Amino acid sequence: xxGTPLLSLAVWxxxxxxxxxxxxxxxxxxxxxxxxxxxxxxxxxxxxxxLYTGFDVTTPAMQFVELAPWIPRFNINYHLGVDGISMLFLxxxxxxxxxxxxAGWQVIDSKVAQYNAGFLIMSGLLNGIFCSLxxxxxxxxxxxxxxxxxxxxxxxxxxxxxxxxxxxxxxxxMGSLLLLIALLYLFIQSGxxxxxxxxxxxxxxxxxxxxxxxxxxIAFAVKVxxxxxxxxxxxxxxxxxxGGSIVLAAIALKLGAYGFLRFSLPIVPDAAHELSxxxxxxxxxxxxxxxxxxxxxxxxxxxxxxxxxxxxxxxTLGFFMFSAMGIxxxxxxxxxxGFVSGAMFFCIGVMYDRVHSRQIADxxxxxxTMPKFAAFFMLFxxxxxxxxxxxxxVGEFMVILGAVKYNxxxxxxAATSLIVGAAYTLWMYKRVIFGAVGNHHVEELTDINGRExxxxxxxxxxxxxxGLYPQPFTEVMHSSVNELLRHISISKIQ
Amino acid sequence: xxxxxxQFVIPDLRPASAELFMxxxxxxxxxxxxxxxxxxxxxxxxxxxxxxxxxxxxxxxTSTGEIAYTFSxxxxxxxxxxxxxxxxxxxxxxxxFYSRGYVLxxxxxxxxxxxxxxxxATLGMMVMIxxxxxxxxxxxxxxxxxxxxxLVALNRDSVQATEAxxxxxxxxxxxxxxxxxxxxxxxxxxxxxxxTAVAERLYQGQANKSILVFGLVFLVAGIAFKLGxxxxxxxxxxxxxxxxxxxxxxxxxxxxxxxxxxxxxxLVNGLVVLAADWQMMLIILSVLSxxxxxxxxxxxxxxxxxxxYSAISHMGFMLLGLVTGVIGGDARFxxxxxxxSMFYVITYVLTSAGTFGMILLLARAGFESDLLDxxxxxxKRSPWFAAMMMMMMFSMAGVPFFVxxxxxxxxxxxxxxxxxxxxxxxxxxxxxxGAFYYLRVVKLMYFDQPNDPSPIHAPFDVKLLMxxxxxxxxxxxxxxxxxxxxxxVALLRSx
Numbered sequence: 001x002x003g004t005p006l007l008s009l010a011v012w013x014x015x016x017x018x019x020x021x022x023x024x025x026x027x028x029x030x031x032x033x034x035x036x037x038x039x040x041x042x043x044x045x046x047x048x049x050x051l052y053t054g055f056d057v058t059t060p061a062m063q064f065v066e067l068a069p070w071i072p073r074f075n076i077n078y079h080l081g082v083d084g085i086s087m088l089f090l091x092x093x094x095x096x097x098x099x100x101x102x103a104g105w106q107v108i109d110s111k112v113a114q115y116n117a118g119f120l121i122m123s124g125l126l127n128g129i130f131c132s133l134x135x136x137x138x139x140x141x142x143x144x145x146x147x148x149x150x151x152x153x154x155x156x157x158x159x160x161x162x163x164x165x166x167x168x169x170x171x172x173x174m175g176s177l178l179l180l181i182a183l184l185y186l187f188i189q190s191g192x193x194x195x196x197x198x199x200x201x202x203x204x205x206x207x208x209x210x211x212x213x214x215x216x217x218i219a220f221a222v223k224v225x226x227x228x229x230x231x232x233x234x235x236x237x238x239x240x241x242x243g244g245s246i247v248l249a250a251i252a253l254k255l256g257a258y259g260f261l262r263f264s265l266p267i268v269p270d271a272a273h274e275l276s277x278x279x280x281x282x283x284x285x286x287x288x289x290x291x292x293x294x295x296x297x298x299x300x301x302x303x304x305x306x307x308x309x310x311x312x313x314x315x316t317l318g319f320f321m322f323s324a325m326g327i328x329x330x331x332x333x334x335x336x337x338g339f340v341s342g343a344m345f346f347c348i349g350v351m352y353d354r355v356h357s358r359q360i361a362d363x364x365x366x367x368x369t370m371p372k373f374a375a376f377f378m379l380f381x382x383x384x385x386x387x388x389x390x391x392x393x394v395g396e397f398m399v400i401l402g403a404v405k406y407n408x409x410x411x412x413x414a415a416t417s418l419i420v421g422a423a424y425t426l427w428m429y430k431r432v433i434f435g436a437v438g439n440h441h442v443e444e445l446t447d448i449n450g451r452e453x454x455x456x457x458x459x460x461x462x463x464x465x466x467g468l469y470p471q472p473f474t475e476v477m478h479s480s481v482n483e484l485l486r487h488i489s490i491s492k493i494q
Numbered sequence: 495x496x497x498x499x500x501q502f503v504i505p506d507l508r509p510a511s512a513e514l515f516m517x518x519x520x521x522x523x524x525x526x527x528x529x530x531x532x533x534x535x536x537x538x539x540x541x542x543x544x545x546x547x548x549x550x551x552x553x554x555x556t557s558t559g560e561i562a563y564t565f566s567x568x569x570x571x572x573x574x575x576x577x578x579x580x581x582x583x584x585x586x587x588x589x590x591f592y593s594r595g596y597v598l599x600x601x602x603x604x605x606x607x608x609x610x611x612x613x614x615a616t617l618g619m620m621v622m623i624x625x626x627x628x629x630x631x632x633x634x635x636x637x638x639x640x641x642x643x644x645l646v647a648l649n650r651d652s653v654q655a656t657e658a659x660x661x662x663x664x665x666x667x668x669x670x671x672x673x674x675x676x677x678x679x680x681x682x683x684x685x686x687x688x689x690t691a692v693a694e695r696l697y698q699g700q701a702n703k704s705i706l707v708f709g710l711v712f713l714v715a716g717i718a719f720k721l722g723x724x725x726x727x728x729x730x731x732x733x734x735x736x737x738x739x740x741x742x743x744x745x746x747x748x749x750x751x752x753x754x755x756x757x758x759x760x761l762v763n764g765l766v767v768l769a770a771d772w773q774m775m776l777i778i779l780s781v782l783s784x785x786x787x788x789x790x791x792x793x794x795x796x797x798x799x800x801x802x803y804s805a806i807s808h809m810g811f812m813l814l815g816l817v818t819g820v821i822g823g824d825a826r827f828x829x830x831x832x833x834x835s836m837f838y839v840i841t842y843v844l845t846s847a848g849t850f851g852m853i854l855l856l857a858r859a860g861f862e863s864d865l866l867d868x869x870x871x872x873x874k875r876s877p878w879f880a881a882m883m884m885m886m887m888f889s890m891a892g893v894p895f896f897v898x899x900x901x902x903x904x905x906x907x908x909x910x911x912x913x914x915x916x917x918x919x920x921x922x923x924x925x926x927x928g929a930f931y932y933l934r935v936v937k938l939m940y941f942d943q944p945n946d947p948s949p950i951h952a953p954f955d956v957k958l959l960m961x962x963x964x965x966x967x968x969x970x971x972x973x974x975x976x977x978x979x980x981x982x983v984a985l986l987r988s989x
Contacts, residue, residue, distance in 0.1 A: 025877075070975070071900075071974060071975045071978070072975060073975055073978045073979060073982065074904070074907065111873075114873075114877070136903070139894070140894040140895060140899070143893055143894050143899075144893065144894045144895050146893070147888060147893065150933070150936075151936075151940055154937060154940060154941040155873075155940055155941060161941065162937055162941055165937070165941070166930070166933060166937070169929070169933060170926065170929065170930060170933075173893075173926055173929055174926050177922035177923075177925060177926055178919075178922070180903070180906065180922065181906070181910065181915070181918050181919060181922060184903075184906055184907050184910040184918070185910055185915070187907065187910075188910055188911050
């Protein structure tokens with residue numbers, strides 16, 4: 001397989017497939033558009049699999065590297081590569097794209113080609129973000145990926161979609177523009193290099209480190225999202241179509257967290273150490289306070305959106321404790337959250353397609369009419385609450401273990417979320433699924449069909465597999481995480 | 495003085511051959527048109543396009559890459575000039591194609607004057623681009639401006655257009671006055687109006703600094719007027735809005751290239767010794783333009799007016815590149831800075847031509863299609879052109895993979911390299927504000943239902959050109975290297 005530009009294929013196959021789907025044009029060709037989209041998504045997934053099978057777990061170096069000059073005028077290169085931190089996200093993203101295409105199969109009946117093309121193109125751009133080793137290339141993918149999601153929320157979204165789409169776009173743009181300035185500053189400081197790996201080695205004085213860290217923090221905190229810049233997420237989730245919510249929760253939120261690992265920690269380690277208290281504090285607020293906010297939500301999508309923010313709080317908490325346990329736990333949490341939150345949004349979508357309501361109050365006793373669905377939903381709800389044997393447990397447990405070593409009270413505060421998380425998830429589950437049949441809508445519900453079963457089964461395999469046997473996921477991370485920790489323990493102030 | 499000494503020397507005409515050809519063609523077409531009976535004036539149109547094409551061929555063939563002066567050093571031909579002229583011809587050719595249908599639908603405009611005035615305006619731009627003398631700059635500027643005043647008023651029965659023309663004329667005349675006054679001060683201080691000679695005198699330090707700076711203020715004010723940057727921007731929204739869209743397209747595209755050229759000639763070639771002074775002034779103009787342009791654009795309901803404010807903000811952003819050329823007497827960054835500005839202005843012209851072209855594409859007889867609401871639901875009417883317009887909007891907002899991103903990127907890079915971090919931060923904050931109204935256009939096209947669901951009718955050539963224009967915005971965004979290098983080389987060989 002050596003010599004095959006796997007990463008380029010992972011980026012460009014979905015994008016190319018997106019344009020092919022776009023070319024099918026009007027909705028008369030909708031079945032063709034769907035088939036082509038599925039084909040493209042599966043092809044995109046297949047080319048990412050050799051990344052795992054061919055991955056060398058013993059080295060922290062970048063693998064499958066591709067390097068070609070792109071804009072020599074500014075020394076910008078088309079530089080791709082993955083390590084143990086980023087590799088899993090390419091596979092996760094490509095997997096989620098297949099799920100999304102299947103999720104919109106029957107539900108989306110207007111502008112089918114544009115819908116599927118949007119997701120395919122976005123999938124390629126997101127893969128590009130995870131494997132870019134050049135600052136500008138990263139930035140270009142990072143910002144370009146806003147466009148498809150903006151359109152998806154705005155065109156196929158709910159009643160308040162315009163507000164949500166604008167808020168999403170402008171919030172993220174605000175963060176990323178500051179990121180751009182930081183990148184340009186690093187470009188000048190490093191004497192004309194945009195290579196992220198060069199920047200890792202670049203000595204930077206303390207004052208500059210702090211500023212760069214703040215710029216990175218704003219950019220990535222918006223994307224994660226961290227409290228207090230999280231307000232765009234519930235809006236975007238509520239208005240987005242099911243597919244949009246899945247990608248947003250499963251992949252887009254990971255970009256910010258990934259940015260912390262690829263940029264903040266290794267480029268400005270001293271500032272990261274110095275300001276870690278701030279990030280830990282914000283993460284704890286997200287975990288505890290947002291957890292309580294989730295408790296009172298009446299809208300299921302909003303509830304899961306707030307629970308996503310709380311879960312991402314675990315991720316940022318794990319990063320800034322600077323221990324292998326914390327970072328690996330956070331990474332596992334990211335992958336797990338990809339499966340679980342995607343599944344939660346899909347489950348809500350399944351009910352919404354039938355009843356056209358996301359209000360918890362409009363349901364009750366769904367288990368009577370949709371037993372198979374209720375079983376799947378139970379599994380994902382438990383995973384969301386962090387039940388052992390599901391993937392949700394592994395990451396949270398590792399992060400809390402790491403936190404105990406870091407500071408007992410931090411661990412204590414974070415651990416309360418296990419209780420709050422169980423409370424809001426299971427309470428919602430109880431109100432929606434159990435009890436007597438709530439109204440005639442619920443009475444008329446039909447259980448999931450083959451397509452929905454397939455999607456849920458695929459996600460369930462991921463969730464359970466990772467919960468029961470996490471080693472294949474964690475073993476690829478070890479060397480990269482250890483190298484990262486070794487790197488950030490050395491001061492870059494000279 | 496004997497008779498022999500008074501011999502008239504024929505100047506070297508080669509560096510100005512394209513201008514001479516253009517002049518001859520413009521006059522020729524003026525005459526030929528008198529005998530054209532055809533209401534559509536196809537012959538005039540074809541001849542005008544041929545004149546532009548011919549000028550392009552001549553400019554290309556006579557380009558040596560060397561700096562050549564003629565007419566007693568009043569005129570210069572260099573790579574920078576050749577490049578900008580070629581782009582000007584190209585822009586005007588595209589403008590004429592875009593405008594053809596619009597002009598034909600409006601009998602008042604479909605006259606020979608439209609074509610000859612456009613050619614004279616082009617000639618004016620060419621003269622500006624190649625000027626090496628303050629008076630040559632003025633000559634070109636007036637030729638351009640006078641042609642444009644008349645063009646704006648071409649649609650005589652339109653009250654709006656007449657008002658716009660009047661405003662443009664009065665304010666434009668004032669600006670010319672300011673410019674001339676500034677030039678006279680510089681003449682007073684240095685004793686010459688030849689740009690390269692002025693630079694030499696300044697290097698020798700013979701000039702009176704206070705008079706010079708006094709003149710410089712007026713000069714910069716005059717330039718700011720022509721560029722349309724705050725606080726000399728008042729005419730831009732009114733003229734862009736009031737003029738017939740075909741003329742707005744012309745005003746909003748090619749003249750920006752010429753304006754950039756005179757900035758380079760006068761401020762950089764001539765007054766670079768005073769860079770610290772004019773850079774300060776341009777910083778103020780630039781920040782104000784980005785602020786007011788972007789904020790005011792949000793409130794507009796008319797697309798032409800919105801784009802006018804957007805033009806103000808873009809010119810402000812372009813100036814950022816010019817203010818970072820000389821830092822503390824060190825001109826190390828000059829090439830980087832000026833070529834980023836040049837790249838910015840070229841890509842802006844490309845995008846601006848496309849957006850106004852799109853308004854023309856949607857316009858019909860009796861329907862201007864210049865309201866934002868007229869773009870509602872364009873994705874339903876024509877997904878292809880909606881996509882083109884979307885790319886242009888995202889490009890203007892500076893979102894990758896479109897060329898506008900790399901334009902902003904290269905300018906910001908120059909600003910950060912020069913150490914003006916606060917300026918870069920201000921620029922991105924205003925870009926963020928600007929993104930809102932570009933996104934709104936995308937929202938109208940994609941999220942809303944059309945008021946008028948009829949499909950779009952446009953001639954094949956216009957559709958083809960519009961597609962090429964849109965795709966160029968995307969392709970240059972993915973492969974910006976070539977154009978960036980061309981800008982850098984042209985400046986390197988000319989400064």
